[in-house]
Amino acid sequence: xxxxxxxxxxxxxxxxxxxxxxxxxxxxxxxxxxxxxxxxxxxxxxxxxxxxxxxxxxxxxxxxxxxxxxxxxxxxxxxxxxxxxxxxxxxxxxxxxxxxxxxxxxxxxxxxxxxxxxxxxxxxxxxxxxxxxxxxxxxxxxxxxxxxxxxxxxxxxxxxxxxxxxxxxxxxxxxxxxxxxxxxxxxxxxxxxxxxxxxxxxxxxxxxxxxxxxxxxxxxxxxxxxxxxxxxxxxxxxxxxxxxxxxxxxxxxxxxxxxxxxx
Numbered sequence: 001x002x003x004x005x006x007x008x009x010x011x012x013x014x015x016x017x018x019x020x021x022x023x024x025x026x027x028x029x030x031x032x033x034x035x036x037x038x039x040x041x042x043x044x045x046x047x048x049x050x051x052x053x054x055x056x057x058x059x060x061x062x063x064x065x066x067x068x069x070x071x072x073x074x075x076x077x078x079x080x081x082x083x084x085x086x087x088x089x090x091x092x093x094x095x096x097x098x099x100x101x102x103x104x105x106x107x108x109x110x111x112x113x114x115x116x117x118x119x120x121x122x123x124x125x126x127x128x129x130x131x132x133x134x135x136x137x138x139x140x141x142x143x144x145x146x147x148x149x150x151x152x153x154x155x156x157x158x159x160x161x162x163x164x165x166x167x168x169x170x171x172x173x174x175x176x177x178x179x180x181x182x183x184x185x186x187x188x189x190x191x192x193x194x195x196x197x198x199x200x201x202x203x204x205x206x207x208x209x210x211x212x213x214x215x216x217x218x219x220x221x222x223x224x225x226x227x228x229x230x231x232x233x234x235x236x237x238x239x240x241x242x243x244x245x246x247x248x249x250x251x252x253x254x255x256x257x258x259x260x261x262x263x
Contacts, residue, residue, distance in 0.1 A: 001215040002122045002198040002228045004130070006053040009202045012211050018042065019064045020056060027106045031245045033169050047071055047078060047103065055126040055198060057109065057119055060230045062212045066107040066120065070100050070127040070139065077101045079174055083142050086174050088162045094140060100131050102141040102177075115231055121154045122197040122228040125187050129196050131179045140176045146250035148173070155187035169246060194224035 005013050005020075021042035028034045028043060036043050047069070057066035073080070074097045079087065087094070094101075107120055131139055143151070145164050152158060157178035164173040188195060201214045208214050219225040 001212075001219065001225065001230065002055060002057050002119065002126060003211065003215065004053065004126065004198050004200045005056055007050045009200070012201060012204065016056065016058075016062075016064065016211070020054060020067055021048075023064045023067065023108065024104055024106065027108065027249070028104070031249050033246065035168065047076070047101075051075075053127075053130070055123050057107075057123050057228075058212065058215075058230060059109065060232055062210075065109040065230075066123045068105040068123055068127060069103050070131070071103075072097075073099045073101045073140065077140075078103055079140055079142055083174060086142075086162050086165050091161055098135070098137050099176075100127065100136050100139045102127060102139050105141075105143075105147075109230075115227075117154075118191045118193065119228050119230070121187065121191040122193055124151075124154050124156065125184065125191075125193060126196065126198040128177065128179050128184060128187075129198070132181065132184060137179050138176045139179060140174065142172055142174050144169075144250060145171045145173055146247075151175075151177075155183075155190050157183045192227060194222070194227055197228060199225065 003013075003016075005017065010017060021044055025036075025038045025041055025043035029036050029038055036045065049071075052069055052071040055068045055070070056064055059065045071077070074095050077094055078101060080094050105124075107123070109116055109119065128139060131137075140161070144167075148158070157180075159176050159178075161174040161176060164171040187193070188197070199215055199218050201211045201218075204211070204214050205217070208217070215229075219229055
């Protein structure tokens with residue numbers, strides 16, 4: 001299932017949060033070679049604070065297989081604190097109070113069936129849904145250019161902010177993604193997503209031992225949620241021509257629209 005984890009319910013997700021930061025260390029440091037701080041096998045940074053929330057996708061074994069962090073930008077942001085030099089002059093201010101930043105997005109669910117792609121789309125639309133509800137009209141971020149085909153293919157309405165730059169492990173570019181009812185509706189229709197495309201668990205019912213038991217209950221109550229529930233992974237895509245771990249990782253996102261049948 002695709003879950004929202006925020007300061008309001010993080011106490012219910014302590015094991016899952018640890019799994020998230022362990023997965024981030026594996027993907028960003030071990031696979032992609034980013035120079036990030038890792039302690040006790042976990043990757044954290046200064047933006048993992050009380051104002052940050054995460055959209056997390058879990059496997060059938062309840063392990064973290066995808067994630068995307070979002071956070072308001074009115075006090076600080078990765079773009080302004082670390083990459084302001086890539087932003088062109090005259091753009092709308094990043095810290096305008098109507099912007100959230102997306103970061104640390106990853107997916108290790110490699111299946112390319114329609115169901116797998118729908119789950120990835122759910123992870124990508126969920127912060128936009130929450131932003132729209134909060135009166136936010138755009139999200140921004142900084143991504144490797146190899147991710148752009150996936151972002152466009154999954155249905156994001158992207159505007160690039162300036163040119164790509166070398167960040168040490170490849171080229172990356174700043175972007176903004178539209179947050180509007182029209183953009184959300186188009187993305188939901190493209191993938192047949194439920195509304196909302198995530199679940200929020202703030203409390204467990206008597207007898208529920210974990211958030212995953214609660215998620216199963218919610219899926220029984222609302223069968224539409226089965227569209228974003230994990231299934232056994234089969235037919236994972238491979239990339240024999242990839243020359244590095246980074247190429248293999250980013251390559252697994254490159255054929256989204258084609259694999260989705262152009263919908």
